[in-house]
Amino acid sequence: xxxxxxxxxxxxxxxxxxxxxxxxxxxxxxxxxxxxxxxxxxxxxxxxxxxxxxxxxxxxxxxxxxxxxxxxxxxxxxxxxxxxxxxxxxxxxxxxxxxxxxxxxxxxxxxxxxxxxxxxxxxxxxxxxxxxxxxxxxxxxxxxxxxxxxxxxxxxxxxxxxxxxxxxxxxxxxxxxxxxxxxxxxxxxxxxxxxxxxxxxxxxxxxxxxxxxxxxxxxxxxxxxxxxxxxxxxxxxxxxxxxxxxxxxxxxxxxxxxxxxxxxxxxxxxxxxxxxxxxxxxxxxxxxxxxxxxxxxxxxxxxxxxxxxxxxxxxxxxxxxxxxxxxxxxxxxxxxxxxxxxxxxxxxxxxxxxxxxxxxxxxxxxxxxxxxxxxxxxxxxxxxxxxxxxxxxxxxxxxxxxxxxxxxxxxxxxxxxxxxx
Numbered sequence: 236x237x238x239x240x241x242x243x244x245x246x247x248x249x250x251x252x253x254x255x256x257x258x259x260x261x262x263x264x265x266x267x268x269x270x271x272x273x274x275x276x277x278x279x280x281x282x283x284x285x286x287x288x289x290x291x292x293x294x295x296x297x298x299x300x301x302x303x304x305x306x307x308x309x310x311x312x313x314x315x316x317x318x319x320x321x322x323x324x325x326x327x328x329x330x331x332x333x334x335x336x337x338x339x340x341x342x343x344x345x346x347x348x349x350x351x352x353x354x355x356x357x358x359x360x361x362x363x364x365x366x367x368x369x370x371x372x373x374x375x376x377x378x379x380x381x382x383x384x385x386x387x388x389x390x391x392x393x394x395x396x397x398x399x400x401x402x403x404x405x406x407x408x409x410x411x412x413x414x415x416x417x418x419x420x421x422x423x424x425x426x427x428x429x430x431x432x433x434x435x436x437x438x439x440x441x442x443x444x445x446x447x448x449x450x451x452x453x454x455x456x457x458x459x460x461x462x463x464x465x466x467x468x469x470x471x472x473x474x475x476x477x478x479x480x481x482x483x484x485x486x487x488x489x490x491x492x493x494x495x496x497x498x499x500x501x502x503x504x505x506x507x508x509x510x511x512x513x514x515x516x517x518x519x520x521x522x523x524x525x526x527x528x529x530x531x532x533x534x535x536x537x538x539x540x541x542x543x544x545x546x547x548x549x550x551x552x553x554x555x556x557x558x559x560x561x562x563x564x565x566x567x568x569x570x571x572x573x574x575x576x577x578x579x580x581x582x583x584x585x586x587x588x589x590x591x592x593x594x595x596x597x598x599x600x601x602x603x604x605x606x607x608x609x610x611x612x613x614x615x616x617x618x619x620x621x622x623x624x625x626x627x628x629x630x631x632x633x634x635x636x637x638x639x640x641x642x643x644x645x646x647x648x649x650x651x652x653x654x655x656x
Contacts, residue, residue, distance in 0.1 A: 247575030248566030256284030293483020356380035366392035506557035580617035
């Protein structure tokens with residue numbers, strides 16, 4: 236929105252960390268594992284990166300748009316900003332991928348040998364609603380209808396769901412004055428998530444049987460966990476991920492109430508330790524869940540990323556509240572901020588170029604060397620994409636759709652682009 240807010244560079248640094256962890260994890264399977272190198276720790280990083288994305292999204296949205304209903308045309312500005320953030324780069328890469336899918340019949344599902352059956356899922360992908368419901372077409376669920384850009388776009392579909400949900404969330408947050416009530420709802424939200432996940436786990440056999448009746452064999456765990464209805468319930472379901480986004484908005488709402496207050500003597504004295512403790516807690520619980528428990532505990536293995544959200548939200552509050560700490564300054568480093576601006580490009584490009592490292596297997600490079608070169612190349616391409624396509628297209632579309640034509644309006648739009656939105 237055109238109301239300028241103080242920029243928080245640490246948010247961009249965190250967005251880069253989120254995108255990097257997802258990319259490191261995925262390429263550990265797509266490059267290292269294919270070349271015979273297995274790194275379980277790196278492979279679990281996406282379980283940290285995705286909830287970090289979701290909590291960050293909630294914080295950033297509420298920080299920038301908490302006055303959405305107070306300003307004339309605020310809803311329109313919000314919708315345009317969200318559309319220009321998600322859609323342009325996604326639709327370009329998805330279209331390229333879809334053309335190759337149709338041309339060479341390489342879709343991961345549809346109906347084998349039937350090129351035009353791949354069109355059946357297209358409306359969901361064009362409207363970014365493929366993650367909102369569970370469905371089966373051919374031999375895969377809706378999320379795996381095409382190639383890798385289509386596959387990772389489940390989280391973009393989820394973001395779209397968050398953006399729509401925010402219209403209701405912001406109404407409730409605007410009425411909240413008591414810190415204790417917000418803290419109570421924060422804890423209650425997570426308890427509800429745990430109760431939901433536990434219910435699904437305890438009734439997995441009945442749920443799997445219902446999936447068989449409703450969607451066929453493809454939706455059952457016997458056919459494979461990846462396309463199963465149970466996996467959608469545990470991981471992809473928008474309602475199980477919405478609490479992470481909601482926690483981000485809650486933390487942003489609390490921060491907005493206190494951001495102009497001077498730090499107390501206790502906060503000044505222990506700010507660095509509070510922040511260090513919150514970061515350590517996130518890393519420790521991630522390690523405990525994924526490395527210690529997950530290998531022998533199926534419930535934790537399937538739900539750990541959802542359970543990380545509360546500690547991530549607390550860490551985010553400490554990082555933005557205590558801006559003078561070493562941890563904030565490290566994450567606000569200009570290089571990380573610039574790469575964080577490119578986080579959306581990083582997320583989509585790492586999937587778009589998933590098969591390209593294989594073209595260099597014949598060089599017999601050390602797997603770690605090829606892995607590192609792949610990561611560096613994706614980062615460079617993503618930054619170029621942000622500078623040459625993503626940012627200019629956002630500016631152009633926002634000016635046109637908002638009918639901003641004066642130099643003053645263009646300057647405001649430029650600031651809006653840079654305001655962590």
